[in-house]
Amino acid sequence: MYTLLIVQMAVSGALMGLVYALIAYGFQLTFATSKSINFGQGELVMLSAFFSLTLIDVGLPYWLVVPGGMLFGVALGLFVERAGVRLALEQKSEGWILLTIILGLLGFSAAENIWGRDDRPFPTPIPSDPLHFFGIDVTPLELSVAIGVLTVMSLVELFKRKTLLGKAFEAVSADRDAAQLMGISATRTIQLSYGLSGLVAALAGILVAPITTVGPTMASALILKAFSVAVVAGLDSGFGIVLIGLFLGALESLTSFYLGSGWREAPGLILLILALAVRPNGVFGKASIRKV
Numbered sequence: 180m181y182t183l184l185i186v187q188m189a190v191s192g193a194l195m196g197l198v199y200a201l202i203a204y205g206f207q208l209t210f211a212t213s214k215s216i217n218f219g220q221g222e223l224v225m226l227s228a229f230f231s232l233t234l235i236d237v238g239l240p241y242w243l244v245v246p247g248g249m250l251f252g253v254a255l256g257l258f259v260e261r262a263g264v265r266l267a268l269e270q271k272s273e274g275w276i277l278l279t280i281i282l283g284l285l286g287f288s289a290a291e292n293i294w295g296r297d298d299r300p301f302p303t304p305i306p307s308d309p310l311h312f313f314g315i316d317v318t319p320l321e322l323s324v325a326i327g328v329l330t331v332m333s334l335v336e337l338f339k340r341k342t343l344l345g346k347a348f349e350a351v352s353a354d355r356d357a358a359q360l361m362g363i364s365a366t367r368t369i370q371l372s373y374g375l376s377g378l379v380a381a382l383a384g385i386l387v388a389p390i391t392t393v394g395p396t397m398a399s400a401l402i403l404k405a406f407s408v409a410v411v412a413g414l415d416s417g418f419g420i421v422l423i424g425l426f427l428g429a430l431e432s433l434t435s436f437y438l439g440s441g442w443r444e445a446p447g448l449i450l451l452i453l454a455l456a457v458r459p460n461g462v463f464g465k466a467s468i469r470k471v
Contacts (some may be wrong), residue, residue, distance in 0.1 A: 189429040194321045196428020201383045202405035203420045205376035211352040211412045212372040215275045219283020221402030227252040228384030228393045229294050232323040237424045249381045256377020298394035324386045407447040411454040413461020
């Protein structure tokens with residue numbers, strides 16, 4: 180009985196960890212093409228969840244709310260690239276770090292003024308009654324998170340490997356200067372990566388909102404954990420991000436069970452410190468080579 184309880188905690192935590200992996204995947208998409216990330220990614224998660232909730236409030240069916248929220252996330256990602264990243268990259272400066280933080284703060288302020296500071300429930304047609312698998316309870320809501328995360332990540336990877344635009348994405352990721360010499364627009368490719376990053380952030384918000392509720396601070400904890408996943412796994416491996424996300428989610432759940440909920444955030448911070456100190460390129464990352 181005790182063993183089943185431990186397995187139950189680990190499975191529930193691991194499924195939640197897939198949300199961290201999805202947000203971390205958004206970091207990976209932009210880093211691959213531009214060596215930049217959106218430090219306001221959490222606000223994209225939150226704003227997309229609020230926008231999707233608004234679509235529900237006006238009476239749109241859920242099957243239209245999901246793509247509508249994802250398109251809104253794409254628009255936000257494109258806006259961040261145009262307003263906060265493009266000029267800094269053209270000037271070969273690190274100004275995108277501060278600019279993406281500022282845009283995130285503006286998004287947070289906008290959410291408070293438009294939707295208020297109170298957390299709100301996110302209705303979903305997905306039932307919450309648990310299903311039983313070998314003595315372990317898993318809710319359809321948790322399964323929808325796993326299916327949604329793995330489906331979108333798989334589709335993006337297929338897009339990158341099998342389409343012409345995806346090949347351009349891979350070329351810019353491998354060598355931006357060489358890709359430009361071959362006639363590939365690095366600017367458009369980076370724009371695409373930020374659009375895809377906004378899409379996965381929006382899906383993360385839609386998937387996690389029924390579990391956590393929707394509020395201006397809903398993504399503040401998620402984003403730190405996602406960043407930990409990205410750094411620990413390395414920003415080169417989508418498969419690694421999924422594995423580390425599952426591991427961190429399970430570890431958090433077990434830590435909360437054994438040490439108390441106050442220690443829930445500790446595993447992500449400890450893993451982040453260890454990764455930066457011991458293996459800065461990540462567990463699955465490629466070693467960087469500097470030319471001198």
